[in-house]
Amino acid sequence: MESKPNTSQEDGLLMGKLVHLALPVRWSLVGQEGRGPLELACTYDIHPRGARLLGGQEVSLGDLVMVERGRNKAMCQVVWTADPESPLRGQFTVQCVEGRTPWDDELRQLEEEYQPVIPGKPRNPGTSHVRQENRRRRPRYAVDGKADVIDGVQYLKGHVEQLSEFGARITAKDSLRPGTDFRLMLNVFDVSLALKAQVKYLADNVGMGVEFQEIRRGDRPLLEYVLRKLREARRKSAEEFVPVEVVREPLTAAG
DSSP, X not given: OOOOOOHHHHHHHHTSOOBOOOOEEEEEEEETTEEOOOEEEEEEEEEXXXXXXXXXXXXXXXXXXXXXXXXXXXXXXXXXXXXTTSTTTTEEEEEEEESOOTTHHHHHHOOOOEEESSTTOOSSOOOOHHHHHHHHHSOOEEEEEEEEEEETTEEEEEEEEEEOSSEEEEEESSOOOTTOEEEEEEEETTEEEEEEEEEEEEEXXXXXXXXXXEEETTOHHXXXXXXXXXXXXXXXXXXXXXXXXXXXXXXXXXX
16 A cells, blocks of 8 residues: 655645656665664655655655765655555655755756657647547546646646546636646645646636646656556446346245
């Protein structure tokens, strides 16, 4: 089972600049008896308050760890761990609880990088009939997640109600106009995704149908992970609904 992170901490991580970057680090568990042995890990992405790591030792939600890179070190807390039975096994997210992160220098030098949602296709290459048909045929799943819409200086908090490989339906107190390009931060199953999207239509004055244009480099496996869990949930729900066949047979008189 996946561990559920501290919601307030996870909200804080959502809005910071996040960069997909592999950096070697050392870390160790910190307990009442002191620090454990040093372990090697690699960052999957980094942000101003922490990082997502890929390591070989199992950790638990709430564990304190000391993370080191070169001469820099910081005390951190584990705020998310991946399902050990999923493709994300071994990954966990830490948030620094004191001091600056050991990768501050790298953050100052790097910016977020995005890539087209459809590999090999440039952004907005046109609206060919075939491409639109392929997008429509992708399954859409009902979902309950968070959506942060960022349009320049405008920031809207909302919810994602439907999700597919190429788009989503989002509800918010206010809506953007169709054709508006914006940045989108999604949080589904405690997994954070960053995308660039465009509003395609409005629904019921509070819902926006949005099409994904670009996805943050490194987030595609996370999107596939979320979609896989939604497929499994739909399949499980269908299997639990077993139709009951009523067999009518004539009653025989007791004799």
